[in-house]
Amino acid sequence: MINSQLGLKLGANQLPYTVPIHPILVHFTLGLFITAIAFDLAGILFPLEKPILKFLALRVVREGFFHAGWYNLLAAAIVTFFTVALGLFEIMLANPLANVKSSWGLGVEQTMILHGVGGVLLLMAIVSMTVWRGFQRYYWRRDHPRQVQWSYLCVGILLLGVLYVHGTLGAQMGDEFGIHNTAANLLRQGKNPNLLLR
Amino acid sequence: MVFFSYSCDLVGYLTHNHQLLEVSWWNLFVSAIAIFLAVIFGQLEAGLANAYPAVKSVLNLHSITGWSLSAIIVAIAAWRFVIRLRDPLRIPPAYLGVATFLLVLVSFQTYLGTQLVWVYGLHIAPVVEAMHRGIL
Numbered sequence: 001m002i003n004s005q006l007g008l009k010l011g012a013n014q015l016p017y018t019v020p021i022h023p024i025l026v027h028f029t030l031g032l033f034i035t036a037i038a039f040d041l042a043g044i045l046f047p048l049e050k051p052i053l054k055f056l057a058l059r060v061v062r063e064g065f066f067h068a069g070w071y072n073l074l075a076a077a078i079v080t081f082f083t084v085a086l087g088l089f090e091i092m093l094a095n096p097l098a099n100v101k102s103s104w105g106l107g108v109e110q111t112m113i114l115h116g117v118g119g120v121l122l123l124m125a126i127v128s129m130t131v132w133r134g135f136q137r138y139y140w141r142r143d144h145p146r147q148v149q150w151s152y153l154c155v156g157i158l159l160l161g162v163l164y165v166h167g168t169l170g171a172q173m174g175d176e177f178g179i180h181n182t183a184a185n186l187l188r189q190g191k192n193p194n195l196l197l198r
Numbered sequence: 199m200v201f202f203s204y205s206c207d208l209v210g211y212l213t214h215n216h217q218l219l220e221v222s223w224w225n226l227f228v229s230a231i232a233i234f235l236a237v238i239f240g241q242l243e244a245g246l247a248n249a250y251p252a253v254k255s256v257l258n259l260h261s262i263t264g265w266s267l268s269a270i271i272v273a274i275a276a277w278r279f280v281i282r283l284r285d286p287l288r289i290p291p292a293y294l295g296v297a298t299f300l301l302v303l304v305s306f307q308t309y310l311g312t313q314l315v316w317v318y319g320l321h322i323a324p325v326v327e328a329m330h331r332g333i334l
Contacts, residue, residue, distance in 0.1 A: 019316040031199055035228060064220040071221045075202055176323045183319030187328045194250045194334055
């Protein structure tokens with residue numbers, strides 16, 4: 001086992017700390033990536049929004065949406081390195097029940113492999129998108145009123161779907177298999193969380 | 199998004215990059231809307247959760263902080279809106295101070311919510327199953 005090699009002291013949740021960190025970082029990756037695409041979409045559809053924004057008396061410069069789209073994506077790319085690194089560390093320490101099937105009919109091994117490999121691929125995808133977006137912003141479409149290409153936006157929206165599937169696999173690892181969950185692991189050891197977690 | 203909005207304001211303040219101030223505003227604007235979805239779903243799922251006695255105090259605190267945060271974020275976003283309206287190229291240090299308080303509160307709320315799921319196991323299949331079997 002990896003923990004005996006590293007000499008880690010693991011708690012009931014099979015981690016050297018009280019709560020898993022990957023699920024927290026995931027919220028940064030998702031929040032930043034989704035809004036990055038949403039802001040770029042808002043920038044592209046700006047002519048349609050104009051009357052609504054005017055009605056709301058919101059002062060909007062079209063460029064502002066593209067700034068937000070770019071910086072949110074850049075931050076998403078940076079934070080996702082940490083999300084994936086912590087995810088790989090915590091998945092190595094997972095010690096789940098082997099005989100359960102998820103609601104998608106997948107076993108725990110399959111789910112873990114798909115989520116692990118998928119995570120690395122998604123990191124590569126997000127970094128590639130950032131490079132693509134950077135070229136549009138600083139070279140190809142520098143003075144273009146519509147800073148992003150439709151093709152970029154379409155790939156982005158497609159990636160949102162991939163992230164949804166990928167995130168659901170990850171959620172199943174926590175919610176259905178109980179990986180790294182203190183109460184679930186205590187129950188497995190025949191202990192009562194209600195008495196121990198007071 | 200509150201975190202990112204704050205980071206942008208801070209870096210924008212230090213580097214005089216006014217693009218980042220605009221990014222900060224839009225992130226805070228979206229978060230002021232999104233928090234209501236979070237609170238409504240949180241309340242719904244908290245109501246459905248079979249909270250055993252040890253969980254109750256953390257769950258109550260998470261609920262109170264959540265509702266408070268929705269009001270606080272809207273108030274701070276409104277202030278941020280006025281700041282942007284008056285001068286979109288500058289951010290007053292007083293705002294950064296109050297935003298730091300908001301950041302601490304959001305971190306606290308995240309910690310409580312994380313505990314509910316990962317320590318106490320609310321809505322986690324093996325824990326729910328144990329409750330159905332009367333073990334917990």
